[in-house]
Amino acid sequence: MKKTILTLLAVISITAISAQKNKVQSAYNYNNAFERNGKCSEIQNGLEAINLATQDASTKDASKTWIYRGNLYYNLLLPTTDKNCKALYKDALDEATKSYLKGMVLNFEDDALKKLDLEKEADLMQFFGALQNKSKMEDQQLFGTAFSRLPGLGGEYANKGISLFQTKDFKGAQESFQKALMLIQFSGKTDTLILYNLALASEYAEDFETSKQLYNALIQLNYNIDGNGASIYQSLARIHKNGGDKEKSFETIKKGRKAYPQNQNLIFEEIDYYxxxxxxxxxxxxxxDAISIEQNNAFLYYVRGTVYEKLKNQENAIADYKKSIELDPKQHDAAFNLGAFYFNKGVDKINVANDLPLNQSKKYEEMKADAKKDFMSAIPYIEIANKAKPEDTDTATMLIKLYTQVGEDAKAKELKTKYE
Structure with missing residues (x-):
């Protein structure tokens, strides 16, 4: 009787194992049926069967179990799959990826490789190395099915990352781009566009250490898709600057200027630093350099005018202010600075005249007349500045003073009333 019971138990065990193996085969058949007819019920039945198989000791460590599971979830991602069916499995991308990677790990002949945990960085690197070294597989065809679909899954994660970035979920975008990059890199290729998006998402997610590493990698790869090469230096410099390292920031800008000498944004960053x-x-x-590239940029002439003025090169400063106003009559700052130059020049002459001794009355009158000419020269430019920015009270105050100095009392009174 005891032997009979043991025999029955053995038969039950064999039957159970056979049943679970049938679940794996059933899932395979359901998947094939879905590929033929597109019915969501085939996917549902297939996933029900395969999920049971992933829980059973006899099939949970079989490569085939997980790759068949990956196939079912992968088909849910196809654009031809009914959207209502897709809505039932919103985690299809994650599940397909997890299933394929687990199935690939279990497909290695090497028992040590079968134990890899791809959640661990060291194991992930070992897995990548095994792929590059073409380690032996138990079922090369089955492994090839999963492997061939990794780049497609990477593309799905990249699209997800873009969507998340656009909704300002920068941490989510960073994670998606990271998965996209990893999956595509398994094939031995590096998608630099995804690498750039990952760097950008990392920066916006305030993971600055990661973004610095990624931007430096892009610089090493001479990345310049869509003309974004120069912006990498800008972003990297900004991170250094915000981190309090102004010297490292400027060093990055200088490197960017060397790589992209005609890029105006980098030139502006350099100018700002100086x-x-x-x-x-x-x-x-x-x-x-900037003006040689943009010869009709009014703002650049204004800025150069201010630098010339600081360097006491009044002639060039005046020429640049005038050029700035010529290019843009609404350039308030250039007009104000030019008017202020003539105004201050006139005030200086008045002050000198007031300090003259009484016996130099002729010199006094001459200097007052010269000062009036300077005030007259200032008025058109301060009027331009006032028109460009009527809300600016400093400009209005200077214009009132100028009108008063040249005897335009009615204009001074009218303008003063306007600002009271």
């Missing part, structure tokens, strides 16, 4: 550091001569060189 101006904030009081390096006016260096700023002047960079401004000359």
């Amino acid at each position: 101006l904030q550091s009081g390096k006016d001569q260096d700023a002047l060189v960079s401004l000359n």
Whole structure:
């Protein structure tokens, strides 16, 4: 009787194992049926069967179980699959990826490789190395099915990353781009566009250490898709600057200028650094470069005018202010600075005249007349500035003073009333 019971138990065990193996085969058949007829019920039945197989000791460690499971979820991602069916399995992308990778790991002949946990970085690197070294597989065809679909899954994650980035879920976007990059890299290729998107998402997610590493990698790869090569230097410099390392930031800008000498954004960053550091001569060189590229940029002439003025080169400062106004009559700052130059020049003459001794009355009158000419020269430019920015009270105040100095009392009174 005891032997009979043991025999029955053995038969039950064999029957159970056979049943689970049938679940795997059933899932395979359901998947094939779905590929023929597109019925969501085939996917549902297939996943029900395969999920049972993933829980059973006799089939849960079989490569075939997980790759068949991956096939079912992969088909849910296809554009031809009914959207209502897709909606039932919103985690299809993650499940397909997890299933294929687990199935590939279990397909290695090497028992040590079968134990890899791809959630661990060291194991992930070992897995990547095994792929590159073409380690032996138990079923090469089955492995090839999963392997061939990794780039497609990577593309799905890349699209998901873009969507998440657009909705400002930068952490989610970072994770999606990271998965996309990993899956595509398994095939031995690096998608630099995804690498760039990952760097950008990492920066926006405030993972600055990761973004710095990625931007440096892109620089090493000479990335310049869609003309974004120069912006990498800008982004990297910004991270250094925000982190308090201004010297490293400027060093990055200089490298960017060398790689992209005609890029205006990098030139502007360089100019800004020089101006904030009081390096006016260096700023002047960079401004000359910028103007040689954009000869009709009114703002650049204004900025160069301010630098010339700081360097006491009044003639060039006046020429640049005038050029700026010529290109853009609404360029308030250039007009104000030019008007202020003539105004201050006139005020200086009045002050000198007031300090003259009484016996130099002729000289006094001459200097007052010269000062009036300067005030008259200032008025058109301050009027332009006032028109460009009527809300600016400093401009209006200067214009009132000028009108008063030249005897235009009615205009001064009218303008004063306007701002009271």
